Amino acid sequence: QAGGITSGVPGPFREHDGPKSNQCSLHPFQVSFRQLGWDHWIIAPHLYTPNYCKGVCPRVLHYGLNSPNHAVIQNLVNELVDQSVPQPSCVPYKYIPISILLIEANGSIMYKEYEDMIAQSCTCR
């Protein structure tokens, strides 16, 4: 169905989406806890890959983007009703936790799992 919409509709859908390369996708990104200023209490791991999502949300939100229905409607509203309503944004969809070995202020050593610390996939919403 989505294919029908895009093929039947003139240019703006295509131009607007820009080249595939800058469509909403996951970008790997690695930092050290020293760069975050936390190396004085985090023992492990040394490197941390939070990753991030970046890119244009296409006019037709294909299923691979895991977009909620609201995003589809928001796209239509932006296109057909009121352009001041922004298009959906490219944000993380799924996360994974990270395990950290840290030293507390009182000297206790702690192993701890923090939820939602690494972006694993992106969505438009």
Add this chain to the structure above:
Amino acid sequence: KVGQPSNALMADAPSLPLIRELLEEAPGKQQRKLPVLGHPLRYMLELYQRSADARGHPRENRTIGATMVKLVRPLANVAKPLRGSWHIQTLDFPLIPNRVAYQLVRATVVYRHQLHLARFHLSCHVKPWVQKGPTNQFPSLGTGSSKPSLLSKAWTEMDITQHVQRLWNQKGHRVLRLRFMCQQQKGSEIELQWHGTLSLDTAFLLLYFNDTHKSVQKAKLLPRVLEDFMEGDSSLLLRRAR
């Protein structure tokens, strides 16, 4: 601003759960270097490597059964060389409550069951400290502990969950008092004259917690009515777009 120390950034956003938690846990910048690599830190590094990969991703097959493990070192260490080949240390472990969001699921005491001091070999074990008097304030560990598991040739981990749970639910300042008892192995020709006390690294507590507030799983499925709209009535859209 890039380069601004994260503590300052964190101070600006204390309302975010992670930031608030980090502000509570992260010691101030003054604690520059990490502590010397003693036995406890080495032990926790081994626990970490068993539970997560080099990038910090928790392993699927990890066996700790908790989302937080806290190593607690003994506060005081009162040695009492007894006559004969026995040597006893009284170790006090502070039980500091966590934020309500963490529930204690397991507690173990980890200790060195074999000690070698100079030419002497000692075999050691842990028992609860019992107040002298008619009724034993604490039943012996035997009731609340499974058979000690030999972690490596150096360490033994013994489950004392029931023992600690009883204390954990009490109000006020809670201290778990244990006795670390060592006996000189047979065959050592002369008696070990023990004056100092063993370093504090011979026994420590591991408290295992679970995070009780889990993020609510968002509904993943498209509501039925909108699915029909997406598939059945897209001509409506097409017409509108034309």
